[in-house]
Amino acid sequence: MSQQFNYDIAHLIGATVLMAGFGLLYQRRVFAVLNTFAFQALALAAAAAWQAHIQDAPHLYFTAAIALLFKALAVPFALHWLVERLGIHRTVETALSIGWTMIVGVALVALSIMLVLPVTAAASALTRESLALAMSVVLLGMLMMITRRNAVTQVVGFMALENGLILAAVSAKGMPLVVEISIAFSVLVAMTLFGIFFFRIRERFDSLDVAYLESYRGDRS
Amino acid sequence: MLIASALLSLPLLALFAVLAGRREVTHSIVYAGCFVASVALFGGGLTYLGGHSASPSWILPLGLPWLKAHFSIDNLSALFLLMINLGAAAASVFAIGYSQHLPQRRRVTPFFPLFLLAMNLVLMADDAFVFLVSWEFMSLSSWLMVVSDHTDEENRKAGNVYLIMAAFGTFCLLPAFGLMAGPGGDFTFAAMRIKDLGLMGGFMVALLTILGAGSKAGLVPLHAWLPLAHPAAPSHVSALMSGVMTKVALYGMIRVLLDLHGQLSWHWGAGLMMVGGITAVMGVLYAVLQDDLKKLLAYSTVENIGIAVIGLGLAIAFKGDGQVELAALALVASLYHMVNHSVFKTLLFLGAGAVISATGHRSLTVLGGLLKRMPWTGTAFLVGAAAISALPPLNGFVSEWLILQSLFKGPGMPHWAMKFGVPVVAAFLALAAALAATCFVRAYGITFLGRPRSADAAEAEDVSFGMRWSMAGLAVLCVVLGVIPVTVTDALSHVVRPLTGVGFAVSADLGWPWLSPVSATRGAYSGTILMMFGLSLFAIAIFVVHRLGTQALRRADPWDCGHPEDIPQTQYTSQSFAQPLRRAFGHTIFQAREKVVMPEPGDMAPATHKVSMIDPVWSGLYLPLVRGIDWIADHVNRLQYLTVRGYLLMMFLTLVFMLLVVAVRQQL
Numbered sequence: 001m002s003q004q005f006n007y008d009i010a011h012l013i014g015a016t017v018l019m020a021g022f023g024l025l026y027q028r029r030v031f032a033v034l035n036t037f038a039f040q041a042l043a044l045a046a047a048a049a050w051q052a053h054i055q056d057a058p059h060l061y062f063t064a065a066i067a068l069l070f071k072a073l074a075v076p077f078a079l080h081w082l083v084e085r086l087g088i089h090r091t092v093e094t095a096l097s098i099g100w101t102m103i104v105g106v107a108l109v110a111l112s113i114m115l116v117l118p119v120t121a122a123a124s125a126l127t128r129e130s131l132a133l134a135m136s137v138v139l140l141g142m143l144m145m146i147t148r149r150n151a152v153t154q155v156v157g158f159m160a161l162e163n164g165l166i167l168a169a170v171s172a173k174g175m176p177l178v179v180e181i182s183i184a185f186s187v188l189v190a191m192t193l194f195g196i197f198f199f200r201i202r203e204r205f206d207s208l209d210v211a212y213l214e215s216y217r218g219d220r221s
Numbered sequence: 222m223l224i225a226s227a228l229l230s231l232p233l234l235a236l237f238a239v240l241a242g243r244r245e246v247t248h249s250i251v252y253a254g255c256f257v258a259s260v261a262l263f264g265g266g267l268t269y270l271g272g273h274s275a276s277p278s279w280i281l282p283l284g285l286p287w288l289k290a291h292f293s294i295d296n297l298s299a300l301f302l303l304m305i306n307l308g309a310a311a312a313s314v315f316a317i318g319y320s321q322h323l324p325q326r327r328r329v330t331p332f333f334p335l336f337l338l339a340m341n342l343v344l345m346a347d348d349a350f351v352f353l354v355s356w357e358f359m360s361l362s363s364w365l366m367v368v369s370d371h372t373d374e375e376n377r378k379a380g381n382v383y384l385i386m387a388a389f390g391t392f393c394l395l396p397a398f399g400l401m402a403g404p405g406g407d408f409t410f411a412a413m414r415i416k417d418l419g420l421m422g423g424f425m426v427a428l429l430t431i432l433g434a435g436s437k438a439g440l441v442p443l444h445a446w447l448p449l450a451h452p453a454a455p456s457h458v459s460a461l462m463s464g465v466m467t468k469v470a471l472y473g474m475i476r477v478l479l480d481l482h483g484q485l486s487w488h489w490g491a492g493l494m495m496v497g498g499i500t501a502v503m504g505v506l507y508a509v510l511q512d513d514l515k516k517l518l519a520y521s522t523v524e525n526i527g528i529a530v531i532g533l534g535l536a537i538a539f540k541g542d543g544q545v546e547l548a549a550l551a552l553v554a555s556l557y558h559m560v561n562h563s564v565f566k567t568l569l570f571l572g573a574g575a576v577i578s579a580t581g582h583r584s585l586t587v588l589g590g591l592l593k594r595m596p597w598t599g600t601a602f603l604v605g606a607a608a609i610s611a612l613p614p615l616n617g618f619v620s621e622w623l624i625l626q627s628l629f630k631g632p633g634m635p636h637w638a639m640k641f642g643v644p645v646v647a648a649f650l651a652l653a654a655a656l657a658a659t660c661f662v663r664a665y666g667i668t669f670l671g672r673p674r675s676a677d678a679a680e681a682e683d684v685s686f687g688m689r690w691s692m693a694g695l696a697v698l699c700v701v702l703g704v705i706p707v708t709v710t711d712a713l714s715h716v717v718r719p720l721t722g723v724g725f726a727v728s729a730d731l732g733w734p735w736l737s738p739v740s741a742t743r744g745a746y747s748g749t750i751l752m753m754f755g756l757s758l759f760a761i762a763i764f765v766v767h768r769l770g771t772q773a774l775r776r777a778d779p780w781d782c783g784h785p786e787d788i789p790q791t792q793y794t795s796q797s798f799a800q801p802l803r804r805a806f807g808h809t810i811f812q813a814r815e816k817v818v819m820p821e822p823g824d825m826a827p828a829t830h831k832v833s834m835i836d837p838v839w840s841g842l843y844l845p846l847v848r849g850i851d852w853i854a855d856h857v858n859r860l861q862y863l864t865v866r867g868y869l870l871m872m873f874l875t876l877v878f879m880l881l882v883v884a885v886r887q888q889l
Contacts, residue, residue, distance in 0.1 A: 095866065111877065115884045142876070146869045 006054040010171075013047040014133040017167055018109070021140040024160055025101050030083055030090050030152055034076045037156050041071035044163050048170045060170055066184045067166065075159060075191055079152060082198055093149040101147050108139040130171030137164030151201065155194045162187050224294075224345075227261035230254060231338040238331040248320045248330050255334050256313035259306040262341055266302030269294045270712060284350055291347035291409050296716045297480070298344045301472045304560055305344065307698075308465040308567040309337050314691040315571045316457040318684060322578050328369040329455055336362040336461065340469050349398035349408040353391065356473070360387035360437075363466060366458045367450045379449035386436050386446040393433030394473070397426045401481060413481045423482065427489050430477040431496075437470035439523045440530065441500040442838045447523060448507070452515035452583070456574025459515060463522040464567035468559050471529060478537060479552070479720045490538025491638055497534055498649035500527030503838075505653045506810060509660040509802050510834070512795050513583050514573045517664055518566065521609065524653055525562040529555050531646055532624045535631060538639060540721055547630050548721045550738050553713045554623035560709070561616040561702060565608040568695035572602035575688055576668060579681040585667045585795035587675035595683040599669045601692035606665045608699040610658035614752040616702035619709075619736070621654055622746060626738050656802070663798045672789045704748040706736045796832070803832070811835060 020040030027033045045067040052060030083090070094101070112135040120128045141161030145154050166183060234254045241247040269277070278293035294302070316333070320326045339359035346352035364387065368380035400422050401413040418426055436443035451463045478485055504523030511517035532555025539548035575598040576591060577583055592599035608615035611622075628650065631643030673679035683689070702709060714725035725738075737745035807813035812835040820826040863871065 108877070111880055111884060115880050118887045142869070142873050146866050146873055
């Protein structure tokens with residue numbers, strides 16, 4: 001297989017992760033968001049595995065396995081279970097309308113391409129475009145966190161942001177495995193904390209809308 | 222060695238004052254120690270002035286580990302060391318007696334030696350680090366003494382304003398030195414001298430230095446803290462702050478603008494000269510309207526700093542234009558005025574301290590007739606007042622005359638701004654000098670002449686031995702510096718030579734006692750001859766009156782000085798004396814308005830006459846600034862109460878903004 005073909009496949013998978021990022025922004029149902037997130041994590045695992053193959057870096061298979069197990073399976077199932085268990089309102093509550101969110105998302109992708117491509121002019125073509133894709137995913141994750149009211153969707157936004165980081169990590173050659181493992185575990189810890197937190201919020205306010213939290217802060221004079 | 226041991230003794234004295242402050246004798250010992258240390262430092266300064274000894278430099282392993290502390294004494298530092306320690310010695314002697322009656326003396330004595338130490342270290346600093354640390358230390362130690370009488374609301378306010386302005390000054394000086402040190406970060410003055418600052422760097426360094434050192438020196442409109450803080454401190458400290466600390470600020474200005482910067486264009490000189498002119502006139506206009514004796518002296522300090530800065534600006538303009546001889550002349554005149562001001566302003570503040578300790582009052586309204594009760598203080602104050610009013614043959618005249626002479630050479634510069642600007646500044650200087658004379662006629666006349674306006678003033682006793690002699694010594698110095706002007710300018714010539722390239726040159730050398738900076742026929746002055754001539758005339762007059770006049774007894778009604786009723790209320794008051802000036806100048810500048818309220822017919826209440834004035838600097842600059850800061854603080858405060866998503870949004874927008882900046886910069 002030619003090098004060009006390797007790159008094309010890598011870019012295709014990376015772009016799939018990015019498309020899943022847009023998909024996250026587009027969904028109107030909480031379960032659909034979770035499914036899309038699982039799909040994004042699956043694509044991420046595929047990207048990591050493909051990078052392991054073309055870079056001859058066997059430790060990236062391990063990264064792919066972590067992404068598959070935790071992010072594509074464990075996290076979506078756990079969130080699914082939480083949503084059902086807590087009987088959360090199943091529609092996505094937006095702070096910015098879906099259409100506008102998509103437009104801003106496109107602008108962010110344009111920004112990251114404009115930014116990354118000139119900066120990494122010296123790096124290889126594979127790394128350059130993957131980095132641009134990864135950065136777009138990160139920015140879309142952040143966008144999701146600020147444009148969605150519900151705590152579950154905010155957590156999904158955070159996880160999508162992590163996906164972007166891991167995509168960047170696997171695209172660059174020589175990222176140590178320990179970094180990826182620690183990222184994966186920090187995500188798990190965050191997931192656990194969020195879960196406990198959800199129960200607590202839910203017990204108090206009968207809702208997961210974070211706006212309820214605001215009247216309970218001590219620093220408002 | 223002498224200098225080092227004197228400097229080391231000062232913190233030990235401070236420590237001693239803290240530990241043994243309970244006993245009365247401690248304070249006398251500490252101030253006596255300060256006197257000895259100041260005399261030693263004065264002697265040290267004298268050794269290095271005039272290039273008799275090579276300027277020494279020491280490198281001590283103090284401060285940050287990779288920056289050693291550099292100290293050095295060149296001619297300029299030596300001159301200012303003389304000024305500082307002369308004032309410090311006089312104030313220390315005065316304080317031995319004065320502090321006995323000071324209720325808050327335990328909060329003052331420990332900081333006095335530290336203040337002296339800080340000022341001396343600023344002058345000896347040879348790198349930016351030592352300079353700035355000492356500078357800030359000087360501000361803080363004097364601030365502690367300003368707020369020593371913190372029970373008074375007004376003193377607390379003065380302390381706050383002082384602290385803010387001191388912080389502003391250092392805030393300006395810090396980047397100025399940072400720019401001069403450059404990215405390499407060599408903070409020694411030697412490295413800064415050879416560094417090329419470039420156009421923008423040079424501009425910023427000059428601007429920040431004028432703002433930073435100017436706020437400490439009291440240039441209008443940065444003077445706002447000075448008339449509040451200087452009077453709030455005990456009088457011996459006020460004398461040092463006004464007479465001496467402002468000189469340290471001017472030293473900083475000269476050091477950076479004429480020594481370290483090295484490539485200043487004449488525009489800066491022209492601007493500085495104009496600011497000096499405005500400062501002089503504004504300062505004296507404020508001073509002439511004050512009722513508080515110490516506040517009056519503090520505003521008069523603003524005026525004199527303005528006069529010195531006129532000379533400094535002129536020197537920079539001449540130097541920037543390449544006319545180094547004239548630059549030397551203007552700089553000598555400016556330095557001469559700084560020396561003189563440090564002497565007579567210290568004297569006047571000590572005199573005010575003596576008046577306060579004798580009567581307990583600072584307000585002119587309740588003083589009067591003190592010359593009879595306090596002949597020593599009254600005479601010394603008279604000499605100081607005459608000197609600051611620039612009366613020949615005293616020292617104030619010589620320096621103001623020299624500045625005026627150098628101003629007359631200004632229109633010879635090939636710039637229209639200077640051709641037109643210099644006569645304006647000369648007119649400002651003349652106006653300021655005339656108003657200063659009025660101001661001190663008023664201050665002296667109301668305080669020391671006439672009849673006492675209160676029981677306290679009527680029962681005042683002259684102050685103790687040490688206080689008298691410290692004032693007498695400074696008064697004698699006022700005369701001496703005035704009658705031997707050539708000796709002084711010769712000494713100052715050594716100081717200006719490294720800064721301008723040439724020494725002080727007289728155009729026609731008429732011999733020792735004659736000072737003729739411009740031409741032998743049009744501008745020559747000799748304080749010595751004038752003094753001798755005046756004394757001879759005086760002696761002849763006494764002889765004529767006593768020997769040739771009639772000895773016969775004559776009986777007549779005594780002259781009643783214009784008020785036949787023997788009640789103090791018929792005299793001029795401090796307000797009535799200033800009224801013509803208030804009407805002439807205050808109406809527009811201070812928005813002074815007078816209002817007479819007559820009681821209703823049948824009402825037994827007295828009629829009242831009220832004067833309202835507005836300080837244009839406060840109402841035009843500082844209050845809007847304060848309101849603006851309040852407004853911004855109110856609006857920024859809202860950021861504290863954002864929602865979780867709000868904070869996320871803020872971070873997100875910041876990130877996107879930064880990325881955009883990077884992206885745009887790449888495209889360029």
